Amino acid sequence: MDTTNPANPDRPETTGSSTDPAIGVDLAVSQQKYLPAGGGAQELHAVVTVRVSGAAGAAPGPALAEVLVVDCSSSMDRPPEKFREAKKAAVAALQLLPDGTPFTVVAGTHEAAAAYPPGGAMAVADDTTRAAATAAVHELVAAGGTCLGRWLDLARRELAAQSTPIRHTLLLTDGRDEHGHFLPLTGVLASCAGQFVCDAWGIGTDWDARLLLEVARSLHGGADAVRVESDLAERYRRLVRGLLAKTVPELTLTVGSLAPGAHLRYVKQTFPHEGPMTPEPDEPHAFVTRAWGEELRRFHVCLAVDPEGERRDQDLLAAEVAVRLPAGSGVVPPAPQPLVVHWTDDPALSGLTDGQVAHARVWEELGTAVADATDAYHRRQHDRAEALLGRAVALAQRAGARRLLDELGRLVEIHDADTGRVTLRPHVDPVDFQHLMTASSHTTHGPDGSAPAGPPRQGGELVPCPECHRRYPARSRFCGNCGAAMGASS
Secondary structure, three states: OOOOOOOOOOOOOEEEEOOOOOOEEEEEEEEOOEEEOOOOOEEEEEEEEEEEEOOOOOOOOOOEEEEEEEEOOHHHHOOHHHHHHHHHHHHHHHHHOOOOOEEEEEEEOOOEEEEEOOOOOOEEOOHHHHHHHHHHHHOOOOOOOOOHHHHHHHHHHHHOOOOOOEEEEEEEEOOOOOOHHHOOHHHHHHHHOOOOEEEEEEOOOOOOHHHHHHHHHHOOOOEEEOOOHHHHHHHHHHHHHHHHOOOEEEEEEEEEOOOOOOEEEEEEEEEOEOEEOOOEOOEOOEEEEEEEOOEEEEEEEEEEEOOOOOOOOOEEEEEEEEEEOOOOOOOOOOOOEEEEEEEEOOHHHHOOOOHHHHHHHHHHHHHHHHHHHHHHHHOOOHHHHHHHHHHHHHHHHHHOOHHHHHHHHHHEEEEEOOOOEEEEOOOOOOHHHHHHHHHOOEOOOOOOOOOOOOOOOHHHOEEEOOOOOOEEEOOOOEOOOOOOEOOOOO
């Protein structure tokens, strides 16, 4: 779970802040409010930024309950270094758990068993239990199959009795859910939703990125993998340190006060991980986010709005976004922020593009290109895979996604990143596509602030986009069709 706080955070136009002296919650909206009045129903897009500050060390006593799931399937011992490094990583995580932290180590095969403590309640971390758990991890044997549903169901049952505000599972696997029929994953994820956060990791060469992403997105965590087994212990240490800094168990993002005729299309998280948000079953405009420390997250909100019967050339409230905190948290929520629509007949105004929204939509297209390229390659449609990977390179270049460009460079020779001119490499390791998919879920921060919303240059000059050639106002910083930089000054 990434807890990176950008070194140069943005301050968009409209903001609201918490007044709590210990923990602060800020809420900001960046959007392009001008929409064409004559085009019928339109989509209104906004990027909502939520920032939590002052949270490190704010909660008294143990804030975390942890379940460590170690894949003990037979394949983990091929080669032996893989299982050995997985054990080292689990021990590294155990050693960082503060005294008083409830924890369990789960040995995962086609079944699930508590390796430590062996049955009953979770252990409580201290020198004695950490040492005993370390010994239990070293005694683990790789023998059996893989059933992630059973692993996660045991984690749910172990964590259910815990009162700590942050409940977390760290899951590692080297394979696919080959014995998932014993306890189908879909049903288990539904029962686990809202009960704990899960970070899912891959190791070796046969893991399934889509499987890890399904788990992580359903359970509000992240999906990642290591190429070199010996890197896993340090990655685990980094992740656990981030977990220990998380003291706010949840925040709820709400979209309310919708204008007549408006309805919510979707909410997606766009930073630091990309993925859809699922509304609460009894509250369709509320989206729970889990486990916050001092960090910033961004969300893409899309509304359907209709100009029929609405006034032209003035700001109108389309909806209102707000942040709700758990009862008794003692944290004052920030002021709600409006999502505004301004219906106009001026194409120069409706053609303006918000930089943060454009960045979010580039990442959406990037994720689609990566997934489609992976499918095309596995169907042996190599020409199509090459074209899609070239598109992904151009989008990654535009998004400033250095890690993703490195992953793409393993699959294609990049001749021109800006235009996406690439050649598929003759010898591709299939696991590189899995690393590419997990990497594509880790997004970049994007531009600070939003594009200017004032009048365009004199005469409403229109210029062609350098990528798709669709004409947009000269003042636009990004093309509203494909997201390309238009080169205009702020």
